Amino acid sequence: MTQAIAPVINHTFQIGLRTAPYLADHRVGHGAILPLATYLDLSFTLGTIVSKDQPCAVEQIRLHEMHILHETPRTLNIALVATEENAWQFEIGSQPSDGSNQALHATGMLRVDSTARPSARTHAGIRARCNELRPAAEHYAAMEALGIHYGPSFHVIESLWRTDGEALGQLRLPYALEGEARLYHVHPVLLDGAIQSIMATQPPETALKLPVAVQTLALYAKAKPGARLWAHSQVVSPPDVTGSFSADVTLLDDDGAVVGLLGGVLIQSVQAMPGAAVPRPAPRPAANGSRQDASTVHVEATLRAIWREFLEVRELDAHDPFFELGGDSITASQIADKSTRSGYQLSPLDILEHQTIAALVAMIAARKDLAS
Structure with missing residues (x-):
């Protein structure tokens, strides 16, 4: 604990x-x-x-x-x-x-929780409001472009209908997972699909956002194996200055009966997450040869050594992108752990977001300035 x-x-x-x-x-x-x-x-x-x-x-x-x-x-x-x-x-x-x-x-x-099961809803009534079709292929391509990669097991959205602030997603568990569906009230992949559908309540995104919190999850019935589910998303707190927002999602069966409710799902911009604030641009070495602050030089040297160790590279520039050096989330976790133990607190998300040593050095310096 x-x-x-x-x-x-x-x-x-x-x-x-x-x-x-x-x-x-x-x-x-x-x-x-x-x-x-x-x-x-x-x-x-x-x-x-x-x-x-x-x-x-x-x-x-x-x-x-x-x-x-x-x-x-x-x-x-x-x-x-x-x-x-x-x-x-x-x-x-x-x-x-x-x-x-x-x-x-x-x-x-x-x-x-002894709250009564909510009343059934009609798909037709929701569809009448959500009259813009967003093809599932378009949804997954947009998520891919933002850095969220859903493979076949998480391609559960078959269709999406939307309007600003509201969306209806048609979900189906992939055939390969149907054999284990009976183990759950609602398979977690279907719960993930319900959360995915929230993104359709907004215009196309240009920044990475992730679900980070839920106020309430209540499941009233078991999803029938092989049957479709419908995810009805409604924004309850519109995007703030960072782009973060929250929505309720009601899971419905084919007859409109309520299977479950995810209340207050918070979709947060990565930029708004702790430790992921946008750093000041990292300055390149000045042409007149002016020196960096000594503490900054030490931070950069420490990070260079750690990156070389885990990325297994000999030559490394402070502006080389993390992913182009062969980095992934596993090495990000390893680098973050050793950096923190070396006295420079980093999270894997810091590395995935900032991607260069120069940007991380600037972020650490900014944190030091704020703390002083």
Whole structure:
């Protein structure tokens, strides 16, 4: 546990690309990332256990540090404590392979919820408002261009209809995953598709945005294996100055009955995430040979050495792009970990976003200026 919480339940499980190969199709940058939908599914499943099969809702779940998936399974730890009658607080984290402090990936609440199932909705009524068709191929091409790579297992959107602030997505679980659908109320890939459909509530995006939090997840029925689901998204908080916004998503079956609700899904601009502020442009060496600040020189030298080690390159310029050097999310995690242990705190997201040593040096210098 990273917070002062005395857990009454500790649970560990193994997750990796070998045990869940379909997760290799959920990539940000060049690495497979555990999606928010998986945390939602794990939390909901845990809720059914601790509530002894009473209806349970997941509340206030928030992602913290990305969990980068590896071929070999890694251990995730769930620590849970009762905060009041029929309510529990939980944390999900993992222990780095080097034995350093546990990484915190998600926090949230579980609560017994006896709220009645919402009334059915008609697809036709929603379609009448969402009269602009956005082809699924266009949706996935747009996500690819922004750096979110959905492989075949996550191509669950068949059609999208939209208008500004509202969207309706037609979802179907890929055939290869239908055999395991009975294990879930709603397969996490379908939950991910519901979250994906939120992007259709906005005009085409030009900046990377990721889902980072959900206020409420309630599932009222099991999705029928092989059947379609419909995701009805409605913006509840419009984009702020950073482009971040939130929406509610209602999952419907073919008859319009409500299968589940994801309330208050926060879609956050990467630029607005902690540690990912846009740095000042990194200056190239001046023509008159003027020197950099000594501390900046030390930062750059340290980062150069770490990049050479993990990217296995001998020659390296401060302006060489990370991905062109063969970097991916796994090496970003390794570089971030060693940089932090060397005294310069970086997250994998910092490296994926800024991509050059020069930009990272400027970011670290800016943080130092703000702190002084």
